[in-house]
Amino acid sequence: MKKKLRLAATGVLVVAFGTTVAWGGDKLAPELQLEKTAAGRLAANVEVIVQYKVTPTQAHHNKVIGLGGKLNNKLDFIRAAHYSIPASAVQSLANDPDVTYITPNRPIAAMFDQLTDDTVHSDWANSIGQKGAGVGVAIIDSGIVDLPDFSNNGTDRIVYNQSFVGGTAADQFGHGTHVAGILAGNGNGTVYIGVAPSANIINLRVLDANGHGTDAGVIQAIQTAVSLKSQYNIQVINLSLGRPVLESSALDPLDQAVEAAWKAGIAVVVAAGNEGRDNNDNTNGYGTIAAPGNDPYVITVGCIKSNGTATMSDDTIASYSSKGPTAFDHYAKPDVVAPGNLVISTLPPGLTLSNLYLANRVAGNFFILSGTSMATPVVAGAVVLGLGADPNLTPDQEKAALMLSATKSYFPKSSVAVDPTTGISYTSNYDIFTVGAGELNIRSGFSLPSAPPVSSAESPYVSYSATTGLVTLQGVSGQNVVWGSNVVWGSNVVWGSNAILSNNVVWGSNVVWGSSSTTGFNVVWGSNVVWGSSTDAAETLPVTIAGEQ
Template sequence: MPFLSLSARPSSVRRSPLRTVVWVSIAFVLLALSAPAAADGHKARLSRGLAEAVGRGESRGVIVSGTAEQIRDLAARHGLVVEKTLATGAVVRVKDAAALSALAADPAVPVVADDAPVAAHMATEVVALGADQAWQGVLGLPGVNGKGIGIAVIDSGIAASHEALRRRVVASVDFVAGGRRGADPYGHGTHVAGIAAGDVTTGQGRFAGVAPGAHLVSLRVLDAQGRGTTSDVIAAIEWAVANRAAYGIRVINLSLGKPVLESWVDDPLVQAVEAASRAGIVVVTSAGNLGTLPDGTRVRDGITSPGNAPSAITVGAVDTQGTPQRSDDRIADWSSRGLTAIDGFMKPDVSAPGRRIVSAGSVGSALVGKAGAVVVGQGAATYVRLSGTSMAAAMVSGAAALVLEANPKLTPAQVKVVLQVTSQRVAEAGVAAAGAGEIDVAAAVAAARRRLQDLPPTTIAGETATRSGIAFTAKVDGDTLVWGDTLVWGDTLVWGHARVGRHVGLG
């Protein structure tokens, strides 16, 4: 039986001419080189939140455009200190609201841009997940980064020579005949590994996955075309279970899938996942990329195997629109929806960012070389942008590692509950698309250590993240619930306190 990787979706954007390997998640404001003619009532455009910050008494560095002479004149006119000179302008210090107002009213200033902190790639996703807060510590609790937690990546291999993955892969086993250890000719596993636990700091910035302190175990089951067999995947899962103590494996990432061809009780791949869960390993799977047909028709029952495994944490993909704020997040059209075929299980369990994710690229691999893939950098510093529930699953694997470091005693079922009840609903999506919601890592890590009812709401990118407060098992009873469009597929009743899920207290 052919085993297909269904979760990697190379970006349709053409190859980027970017010349750096600094993955920034802040959209820079392009500043005009020439100033507009003076006009009465002129008001420069301000970066969002800048006026409010200065109004609170925060002294801010701001970016204004112009030649060196224009900047000198501007600084003299307003009594500003030039902190940094740029090719197209300068950074000047604004000390109070009056100074900002005067600067914005100057006809020579079309835009006043906040000199905001710039983070390395994964900053958008890390902030959107609240993972950065987990690293730093939440509610006075110590920070976590996944240290001591092993993530087994069962995929196409991991290019261990990549700068973000060096010394992070503690074991590598190849289940593909003729394979070479430490290699990833397809490129999928390397990308997934970078999202889950990559970490590197260079002179150009930092690239960090969700759990940068976790270690990785590479179990290669897919060939150079991203194909493999069910038996190889099962063998890899069994290897992970047998060697879990030796390598500290607490999480398995399965960013791959095949069609659901039989009930879960008859599917040996699902049964292998269930056995791993009983052995104490959290198994994270991708939901699949079968949410729509080529003509845009919405597809139900598109969850792939082993995403239909009851114990697995099955993950749908969120489109963050390229921002860390959650108010504009939507479930990606192509992300597979539940219920599951044959058994009618409620899946996915949760959702996470999965569209246009930049992560480690394997040099010479099929995905890096594929037409349309956005590739930046070269050699051991190659990065590629991909989309898919594969990427979303890797986010959740990293999140699970953080939760387990926070509370190593949690069982796989408890880790799933923690991630579900602390998640946040996704607008315009019911549980059949988003599961319990988009994971909130900061809240999940805090809930792993304290009672849920004792936790205040978290704030992500300046917005309050309201917890969904629901958790559910895969099996849903009753035809009305399973097939009721309003309840399962809609945007309102599915988030009620009854029927689909119930509030779960962790105390």
């Protein structure tokens, strides 16, 4: 049967074909396992990312060269390297006892969905003097056009530029400039002010003029951000991009890269993805979180619609916002949600998106975009503000504070959105896999009496019991885990009493959003799902953009 793993980003659609392959005990990613059986393609070269038990040396690189390969980039900070190698030699490389896992250099793209008016402000935090001054944030995206919005008093706040796709680091696509404006634009005399308008920006371009990039480029950019951390006080990385999940986060090199940055003391904020409407496998959009948002360390962000008002009470989830649990690992994601639908931000004329969607032009250098791509810099900006107030906060404390202070009380049991183009209705339920810990609330975060006393804020995983028919949070009882029952607020306070019942139950017969008898439940937790013990090979095809009002 033909199935789809769709990435709702311009220009990329990953289509998976129903060939079952075992992945758990093999060193080769699913696509490369299929490559082994595709005799007609064995003469071709493939780009791969190879992870090793140790940091690869020249001796390791020479082995690849001896197999007819070429070293493209060293990725030492995750004990890996990016090579080009004949497909026929991949299995020989996997036989090296120092090799732990090999993946193709997968395509990655920006995480925006529909394009059409919502303004993001952080007036309260800015009014008390919290604007992110001195904090560096690395925006890993399609580059940034250096507009007046990114200068303060004549001083350019884009303090570093580098391209990993060749050519200039200036944005050719438009997505990165829009993200930068949401996170750190000063408005340039307009009302369109970013969350942290005094933050310093490290511009690392990984997407080309069509919004396309690869794992290797993103990993190189993350490695660069880590290496520049001290020089530019880089405390936050924003990743408004992603791709489908094809193996456990413990194996995926993209996930390993964000974990390395996190452990180096940089908070990584990642888009959840825009596949919340995907019902190809009868899951009602569950299980669609994109990589690297599937990693338990990072702050994974879903998208809320503010519906044209400045109050939270009428906010609703964007139906396209991807839902957890994550593929393979079943981590509870997203962590938080934030406004990201119909956002006005910086994007000048003459770029790819400017030319494609003329109706989205607001005025001058401002433009409307929507998606978890837009929600992510809102949260990243909030992290910058928190670090501006307390530079000693760890990434785990920032994540814990965001989730603890998130607003959850106004959520309805469900909401319905109608696609203005197709007229199709989508119902969203407000469970832990849809809205996480709730909607970002910067003021509430600043009102916390102290920084959360945690050493780890990894997202917990969930487990289904066939005996009880319940899905429960796992790994949440330790004293050093933010969601544990032994810490001051307990798991019910982090996610809200409506999301978690007694004994850490998040999905079961007594929970309002479904029971073990529902079709979506059986597919998410059944044995035949695409992210279970098997997966499919992928190829890329073009796709158009869709969304909601």
